[in-house]
Amino acid sequence: MNVIYVHGLDSDANSTKGLLLEGYCEKHHPDITIHRPDLNQSPQVVFDKLVSMINSVSGNDKVVLVGSSLGGYFSTLVSNETGCPALLINPSMQPHITLQRFEEDKGADTLKTDDGNQKVLHTTSGGWAVTKADLQWFADHQLLTVDNPSQVAVMLKQSDELLDANLSAAFYRQQGATVTIQQGGDHRFSDFSKHLPLVIETLKQL
Numbered sequence: 001m002n003v004i005y006v007h008g009l010d011s012d013a014n015s016t017k018g019l020l021l022e023g024y025c026e027k028h029h030p031d032i033t034i035h036r037p038d039l040n041q042s043p044q045v046v047f048d049k050l051v052s053m054i055n056s057v058s059g060n061d062k063v064v065l066v067g068s069s070l071g072g073y074f075s076t077l078v079s080n081e082t083g084c085p086a087l088l089i090n091p092s093m094q095p096h097i098t099l100q101r102f103e104e105d106k107g108a109d110t111l112k113t114d115d116g117n118q119k120v121l122h123t124t125s126g127g128w129a130v131t132k133a134d135l136q137w138f139a140d141h142q143l144l145t146v147d148n149p150s151q152v153a154v155m156l157k158q159s160d161e162l163l164d165a166n167l168s169a170a171f172y173r174q175q176g177a178t179v180t181i182q183q184g185g186d187h188r189f190s191d192f193s194k195h196l197p198l199v200i201e202t203l204k205q206l
Helices: 016-030 041-058 070-082 095-104 132-140 165-175 192-205
Strands: 002-008 032-034 065-068 086-089 110-113 116-123 129-130 152-157 178-182
Touching: 002 016, 002 041, 002 070, 002 116, 016 032, 032 041, 032 095, 032 129, 032 192, 041 065, 041 070, 041 132, 065 070, 065 192, 070 152, 086 192, 095 116, 116 132, 152 165, 152 192, 165 178
Parallel strands: 002 032, 002 065, 065 086, 086 152, 152 178
Antiparallel strands: 110 116, 116 129
């Protein structure tokens, strides 16, 4: 099995959860290969990169996406596009809304693009310069459906301080996906290591 770990907004290829998942599989499930791409790029590039990765690593092996936060948003979109199973961890559902907070950044720089100069609203810890065009892309690619609900599972923390777990649960359940809400916790899913056996079991069932 190939697992593509799709990190969140202020993260990168060396995401804590991605590394924990890789280390656990190396020790207990050597038949599972973890791929940890750096996705600090514009959303269209990220989408295209993930679709390309699925096509390139599939072969005869199963491919599954594991997406955290904004990575959960991308994983849902890519699953809809490709039919690839996905496990979502505290997924972002409405980045076109939640990322509008960056428009209040008064110290933003200007980014030169092919379409002309664009104001940088926020630069992630991984180096992605978020622009208004990126927010518009998210608005143009809102999550409205889950096309393969039997192949999508969601793990949520009730006490997520950044995203509304109830909103995510309602949407994915309405679409027919499997949703598990754990009491307490936080957005980073700080006790992720404790749930790795469940994560692997879920991936194999998708």
